[in-house]
Amino acid sequence: MILVTGVSGALGGLVLAGLRARPDLEVVAGTSSGDGRAAQHTGNTARHIDFDDPASLTAGFDGVDTLVFISAGFAEDDVVTARHGAVVAAATAAGVRHVIYTSLSASAGHTTIAVPHLWTEKQLAAAPFEVTVLRNGFYSEVPVGLAAGAAESAAATGVFAAPFGTGRISGVAREDLAEVAVRVAAEVERDLRAGTSTAHAGRTYELEGVTSVSGAEIAGLLSESLGRPVEYRDVPLTELRDSLLGGGLEPYRIGHTVSLFSNLKAGFLHATHSDLPALLSGVPRPIHAEIADAVSGPGAAG
Ligand SMILES: NC(=O)c1ccc[n+]([C@@H]2O[C@H](COP(=O)([O-])OP(=O)(O)OC[C@H]3O[C@@H](n4cnc5c(N)ncnc54)[C@H](OP(=O)(O)O)[C@@H]3O)[C@@H](O)[C@H]2O)c1
Structure with missing residues (x-):
């Protein structure tokens, strides 16, 4: 059983x-x-x-x-x-x-x-x-959620601001x-x-996810979806932590979130090896298509 x-x-x-x-x-x-x-x-x-x-x-x-x-x-x-x-x-x-x-x-x-x-x-x-x-x-919902959540402000400001540095995050x-x-x-x-x-x-x-995405690429996907230029702006970890402290998140989650983005900026979240393809019957779902769907979905841009 x-x-x-x-x-x-x-x-x-x-x-x-x-x-x-x-x-x-x-x-x-x-x-x-x-x-x-x-x-x-x-x-x-x-x-x-x-x-x-x-x-x-x-x-x-x-x-x-x-x-x-x-x-x-x-x-x-x-x-x-x-x-x-x-x-x-x-x-x-x-x-x-x-x-x-x-x-x-x-x-x-x-x-x-x-x-x-x-x-x-x-x-x-x-x-x-x-x-x-x-x-x-x-989960790919980490960058997908960030992109979908940023669509409204990107539409208004032409900027996608996120603490990615020049790092990439793999998603599955x-x-x-x-x-x-x-x-x-x-x-x-x-x-x-x-x-x-x-x-x-x-x-x-x-x-591990076999596809990854950078902040600049998310800005590009937002730009395509919104039909206007969207620039990527890196958010310093201090700014991230300050915004989390005021956001009502449970305290332990603040530490985990800052740690996640610190690792992303340092380039660690870009996976280079995965056993996923060998264990799946088909091809792993790509992360970019999920982001494009999320930012073009109803209400994504407010
Ligand atoms: N890889 C990632 O990106 C990622 C992201 C988020 C989380 N995770 C981890 O992966 C797990 C599964 O992810 P998910 O997306 O299915 O999360 P989820 O939708 O939040 O489900 C987590 C489930 O854990 C069960 N749970 C909570 N407290 C429990 C307890 N005291 N005893 C037994 N079960 C308990 C609950 O199911 P029941 O109410 O049916 O018991 C809850 O619905 C998470 O719990 C977390 O550890 C991974």
Whole structure:
């Protein structure tokens, strides 16, 4: 039996739907949401899986062979590591045979966001079950959202201002990441049933986006969409931090956001190697087309 955690989330929902589309598999949904948000994905058959509630994990992992462990990363690092540590302990106690964990890709390895992921990978490596790490690249929604959010001011000022420096950010579609997770989970489960060792055991896949974008290129896409010249202006990190401090963001997110853009400016978020093409059935979705769609969509320019 496969269990997917976090199914009311965007990635967990896609993974669950992809696995449920395979009639040969027994798939169970796990969710921490008690408010029915997950019902659209699960038809109310979900198990209660809340990483903050270890008792729910002990009961929830019963009978699970393959666990698709979707990280629950929106919190302070010590909250995330406590959550993830509870998952590793409960999976061990329940006799889960293989854990597939959604981590963060190598290009993001210098960001503060990577810390709880690397900690979790270490705990998983020391656990008694087999492990596959899916190191997901940054979702393309990071630059897509920035571009779409800037369309209105670019239309008014002719400037796209963002803290990219001369760096590039690689982006990957969640749909592509979900397809890989589905493939790996289905193959692991098939191999467990057949009693054969799986080629995915002990593997860490770097699922980086294979296309990247710069600030100047986003300005170019905005210019095409708006039909007027748009120049790119780099935003200093001090200016970014000041704007975030006044923006009502949770404090831990300010640190993570500044770290992300610091890495972008330093050129680290431009990935140079990805296992994604080898694991997908088709070609990875390109980031530029997503940005062009977002900035030309209804209301994008206000
Ligand atoms: N690579 C990237 O660019 C990137 C960007 C953002 C986030 N991430 C990471 O990738 C994960 C999945 O991304 P996503 O797009 O699906 O995020 P999402 O749509 O925000 O979904 C995250 C899900 O995590 C689950 N969750 C939250 N607290 C939990 C808890 N205490 N115990 C168990 N599950 C909990 C929730 O699902 P239920 O309510 O169903 O439990 C939530 O909907 C995120 O959680 C984050 O760790 C990666």
